[in-house]
Amino acid sequence: MCSADSKPDLLVTLFTQGALAACREEAMRRLSTGNATGPHPLDPLLPVAEQLNRRDDLIGLVIACQEEHPEDCRLLELSATLHMQTGAFDEAGRAIDAALARRPAHLPALAIQARLLTQAGRLDEALRVLERIQELNPDNPSNLSNIAYLRIALGDVDEALNLYRQSILRQPNHPQMRLNYSIALLKAGYFQQGWAEHEWRFRLPGHTTLPMNRLLPNITPRLDLQGRQVLVTQEEGFGDTLMYLRYLPLLAARGAIIRVWGAENMATLCARVEGVHHVQVGGETPSYDYHCPFISLPRAFSATAHPFGVPVPYVRADPDGISRFAALMPEDGRLRVGLVWSGAPRPDQSDAWMLDQRRSMKLEALAPLLDLDRTTFYSLQIGEAARQRLAYAGRIVDLTDRIGTMDDTAALVANLDIVVSVDTAMVHLAGAMGKPVILMDRVNPCWRWMSDRTDSPWYPTLRIIRQSRAWQWEDVVAQVRTRLEQFRRNAS
Structure with a gap:
């Protein structure tokens, strides 16, 4: 991130080095000599804070600058964005409301508000904000596409697809818009057309360099x-x-x-x-x-006799690996349940990080399961979230120190009776192996789980239990408990 003369930006350098006091002084100096209506000097630090996972440091800088400029809408908008990314929705809401009170028709601030409401699961309110943006700027096809995204999230499939088509007519070669349209088609079950549209992703970076x-x-x-x-x-x-x-x-x-x-x-x-x-x-x-x-x-394969591929199981664990894990698990007649409560957070990628916040939970949310009679729980959790099991010593068996590859994970799963997971690769592994699996799913789920089904055309052994309210897992966990009790009785 360099200035016009290709020298490193001093503000970015200071922030990267952790010199936050000097950062503030430099920002204040630029404010005194710069454009009061252009981008705030702290704005270029947002991608840096995201990449370094140092959003809290940038929030601190914003607060320090607000002490001298409490009315600066640009700081309020930056504060709202940072608090939204960290899940502090109340603080984010207060900041963006204050910014819009001063500039009620400022399109970037309205876009932040819509995104905040979407992340918080307040989809109807987010839709109203996007419709307000459309009134103010009716010639923006990207906003039409955003409205379509919320329409399909709210279950209005026909209107959503119609809006996507309108936006594409206005900007037919916009790869991200076409990709979003493909996801809507797939979520609605229009697979053949959806997969054809999905090839637009090749116009975006990071998919393939092959011809x-x-x-x-x-x-x-x-x-x-x-x-x-x-x-x-x-x-x-x-x-x-x-x-x-x-x-x-x-x-x-x-x-x-x-x-x-x-x-x-x-x-x-x-x-x-x-x-x-x-x-x-x-x-x-x-x-x-x-x-x-x-x-x-x-x-x-979408137009063939096998649009969903071969039947499960098409993934099989190593027999020797299965035996190694079997030797570590007592034959005591208890139901063996694998647990995954969190995905990969990827805090350096804000979109992925915010999605992971919606799909993941704390292990404590699963505590109502852990006293189930004649049931042993095995952790399949990896990453930083796996440390949460330390608070439940003796109630969850952890064999993940013996896992080096996905093949090892498959060998462990092969010894389980059922897997319970949030939306991670573990759902796919268990489903591909033909293992019974319960997906604890979020509001506004991934396209592949659709939105009006509790089963899946991809994995016959999968059952979906979805949130009734965003960020709330209590009713999901209660239903999982009931399902596990039924499963154990049927297996007896």
Whole structure:
């Protein structure tokens, strides 16, 4: 982040070094000599604070600057954004309300308010704010797209898709808008059209650097894959890979030689999928005739007799690994339940971090489960959130120190009776193995879980229990307890 003369920005340098007092002084100096209506000097620190996960430091700077400039709407908007990202909705709301009281038609402030209300789960109120933005700026197709997002989140599918189409007519080559439209189509169950639209993601950075003219085309009777090398590549998260491994046996059945170029954590598990010829981690690009990111596989098969791939189980754990974990688990007739209560937070990526706040919970929210009769709970949680189990010593068994790869996780899951998880890769792993799994899902869920179903076309053994109110898990956990009690009785 450099100035016009390519020298490092002093304010950014000071903040990065932790010299917060000097940061404040520099910001005040710039305010005294700069444009009072342009961006605030602290604004360029927001992406830095996000990348370094130092939002609290920037909040402190905002508060310090407000002592001298309490009426500065720019500081109020920055404060609202930071407090929203950290989950302090009341503070964020007070800040953005104060900013809008001074500038009621300021579009950036209204956009912050809409995003805050969406993050807080107040979707009807967020929709009204976006409609106000549309009145003020009717020629903005991106705002129409945002309205469509909330419409589908509120269950108004037809209106949402209509609004997406209107926004695309105005700006047909906007990749993010087209990608959002594809997600709405998939969430509504229009899979074939949705997967075709989903290829617009290639216009955005971070998906593939391989040439588009060698992307695997749609599977048709005329497409000859006999002896052709198809390179299937890791694209996003482990959950996506686990979900779409189901298509590899179908490619092999058509004579393709399948090479997977993926993550080390997934290598041995992928190698065991039927039809996989070779798995490579890192290194030079393997040879191929066609390449296909995992997320493009359902597009390729969407018009075939198998649009959802092969039936579960299509992922199988290592038999030796299964035996190793079995030796650590007593044969006592108790129900074995795997637990995951948190996803990967990724605080350096604000959108992903805020999503994770909505989908994850504290382990204490699951405490009502832990006294279930004749039931043993096994932690499948990894990452910083796994430390929360220390408060429940003796009530949750932890074998995760024996897990090095996803294949090890699969071996542990194979020894369980059922898995209970928030929306993480664990849901996909258990589902792909044909293991009974309960998904504790958030309001406004991921497209793949749709919004009006408690089951899934992707995983027949999956049952979904969804929040009735955003951020509230009590009723979900109560229903999980009832479901586990029923499951144990049926298994007896």
